[in-house]
Amino acid sequence: MNRLWYLTRDSISPLLAALMGSYLLAWGVTTLGISALVASGVSFHSAETGLLLLAFPVCLAGFLWAFASRHRYRLSLMLAAVGSLMTAAGWQLQALILP
Amino acid sequence: MEFASPRHAMTWLHTWLGLIFGFVLMVCFFFGALSVFDREIDRWAIPETRFDPQPMPSFDQVLLPAYQRMQPDQAEYDRMMPLYHDPAAGPMTPRNELPVDEYWAYTTHRDPVLQIGVGFRVPHPLESVGHNHIHANTTIDPRTGDEVPNSALKIGSDWFYPLHYSLNLEWNSVGYYIVGLAAFFMLVALVSGIWMHRKLFRELFTFRPWKSRLRSILDLHNLTGVVALPFHFFFALTGLIIFASTFYMPVSDTLLKPLHEQQEALEASQNGLPHERSGIPAPLASVDAMVLEAKRLWAERGMAGEVGFLMVSHVGDANSFVSIYRAGSDRVALVGEAIHFRGSDGSLLLQELDHPAVESANEFLTGLHLQHFEHWSLRWLYLFGGLLGCACIATGFLFFIEKRKFQHAREGQFGSRLVEACALACVTGLLLATLAMLVANRLLPEGDQRADWQKWIFCGAWLASLLHGFVRANTHNAARASAAWYEQVWLISILAALAVLTNAITTGDHLLRTLLLEPYMAVAGVDLVLLVCALGATLTARYLQRRHEQACQRVLPSQPASALLDGGAA
Numbered sequence: 001m002n003r004l005w006y007l008t009r010d011s012i013s014p015l016l017a018a019l020m021g022s023y024l025l026a027w028g029v030t031t032l033g034i035s036a037l038v039a040s041g042v043s044f045h046s047a048e049t050g051l052l053l054l055a056f057p058v059c060l061a062g063f064l065w066a067f068a069s070r071h072r073y074r075l076s077l078m079l080a081a082v083g084s085l086m087t088a089a090g091w092q093l094q095a096l097i098l099p
Numbered sequence: 100m101e102f103a104s105p106r107h108a109m110t111w112l113h114t115w116l117g118l119i120f121g122f123v124l125m126v127c128f129f130f131g132a133l134s135v136f137d138r139e140i141d142r143w144a145i146p147e148t149r150f151d152p153q154p155m156p157s158f159d160q161v162l163l164p165a166y167q168r169m170q171p172d173q174a175e176y177d178r179m180m181p182l183y184h185d186p187a188a189g190p191m192t193p194r195n196e197l198p199v200d201e202y203w204a205y206t207t208h209r210d211p212v213l214q215i216g217v218g219f220r221v222p223h224p225l226e227s228v229g230h231n232h233i234h235a236n237t238t239i240d241p242r243t244g245d246e247v248p249n250s251a252l253k254i255g256s257d258w259f260y261p262l263h264y265s266l267n268l269e270w271n272s273v274g275y276y277i278v279g280l281a282a283f284f285m286l287v288a289l290v291s292g293i294w295m296h297r298k299l300f301r302e303l304f305t306f307r308p309w310k311s312r313l314r315s316i317l318d319l320h321n322l323t324g325v326v327a328l329p330f331h332f333f334f335a336l337t338g339l340i341i342f343a344s345t346f347y348m349p350v351s352d353t354l355l356k357p358l359h360e361q362q363e364a365l366e367a368s369q370n371g372l373p374h375e376r377s378g379i380p381a382p383l384a385s386v387d388a389m390v391l392e393a394k395r396l397w398a399e400r401g402m403a404g405e406v407g408f409l410m411v412s413h414v415g416d417a418n419s420f421v422s423i424y425r426a427g428s429d430r431v432a433l434v435g436e437a438i439h440f441r442g443s444d445g446s447l448l449l450q451e452l453d454h455p456a457v458e459s460a461n462e463f464l465t466g467l468h469l470q471h472f473e474h475w476s477l478r479w480l481y482l483f484g485g486l487l488g489c490a491c492i493a494t495g496f497l498f499f500i501e502k503r504k505f506q507h508a509r510e511g512q513f514g515s516r517l518v519e520a521c522a523l524a525c526v527t528g529l530l531l532a533t534l535a536m537l538v539a540n541r542l543l544p545e546g547d548q549r550a551d552w553q554k555w556i557f558c559g560a561w562l563a564s565l566l567h568g569f570v571r572a573n574t575h576n577a578a579r580a581s582a583a584w585y586e587q588v589w590l591i592s593i594l595a596a597l598a599v600l601t602n603a604i605t606t607g608d609h610l611l612r613t614l615l616l617e618p619y620m621a622v623a624g625v626d627l628v629l630l631v632c633a634l635g636a637t638l639t640a641r642y643l644q645r646r647h648e649q650a651c652q653r654v655l656p657s658q659p660a661s662a663l664l665d666g667g668a669a
Contacts, residue, residue, distance in 0.1 A: 043366065044351075067108055
């Protein structure tokens, strides 16, 4: 049981934290990016295609940065917060674009 | 968990993510490599379809009658109809009374048979603007329009191919998510691998088989990883991109769905392709005449070609339109140069000349992954690239085992032996399952359950390989590799030869005929690869068995694993 606890604390939770933080960041970049590009006149499909090409390199960079950092949890949390804020901003922008 | 430096963090990531997701990645790379020749494996598995590739047949004479015989898929109807149907609008429409909304057909330069499909409309949908379709997909002989029976499993394109991106786990699409996570961690493993080693160029020229086993395995792991590094990175990344909008980053179908639908309707009003049905019935004009006109327009633009993809939207409605795409045999994108006609009178609605740069870039990247273009030498390079990926992952497993086995043996731990049994299932087990399926395909009698039996034999052989690995796990002598390795490789050699033999006996298409008398390279190619596999497996099994017998006579060395890095005997 002790082993399982140490495994979760030392290995699984920092991995999950970095993964969640970087994924939320990529989701936020995609959402805000698409909304912003559509608002500036780019067609939806072009905006979607472009942002989805970018999403995984962003996620990868975020994950490696968060995991390699000394302040792993803090950085993961920061990435998640930035991603969530960007998602909310993208959502709001959508509401402004829609009639 | 604290690391002394980011490089140590990368080493940890590379080791553990590579180990855990390596098992999934092995499946992706191996069956992805086989998928390069999926159509050829289909021809081997379905002897009735061993004829030359055919162009898109007549829509009016062949396709339309075939579409009219098709019924919505029962399983999909049971699963999806309650989700699509609005109970407040009336009772659920029976499966056989669903109206048709779209037809499609897709072919490539390697397809003798043709994939076609019908999308049936849900008359009272819960969401009126969504894609509320129950589908029916099948494969026909384009020369006659006759259906290829369902019992004839397309082993290459309907089993090996989806295995590499979905693990054929259909429940809640869980297989797609597991593969997606593995592909992402593959990217992590590649970047962390480069970060760890730093001497990227030197790895290209370093392989020292005369050194210790641990050192030569590491050399081979680095070499196979680095020599095809762009290939590995590209396939993992584009694999993620292909399914991004559907599974991994479905922003447009969730959070931005209102914007997506509004923009789609706006685009439809701008380009003249109706987004919705009008509700006014109208017949379909001759699609063959539209195909002729499309070919004339392509030729006029200096790009004469065949039809690769054909689609009729809003069937039976005044807003119906026919989209004809040129086959992408001569360039990387799958299909292109679409020309759209009004369905009711065949008048030209829209010619798509150029895509925006970003969409062209995406088409190029996904086209390069899916490679339906005509370039046989590149096709073989893809196969070798995929197998190099397998070699990289397999040597990673072996390095993990070799590095820890003495320590684990001393401490009475089972870790390295557990990894060895799983590695067996993912290296030799995959080959055994594949070959067992091919042999079963040739030996099983005709019947409705034939396709299911082939799948069960595949899974059974794979499971048997894992169990054999556990049963033969060597817990007593750490210096010795498990005997299961050479035993399974012997079995691979026998099954590969048996597959060639059973094909020759049951179909009469022996190599003499498929190579010389009546050349048919799809079947000859699969047979030749199987023979090379049988020969390679025989040589490998003999070597492994000899080494195992020698190791049995040796005394267990007492030095730690780190000492073996520089020349100690294993």
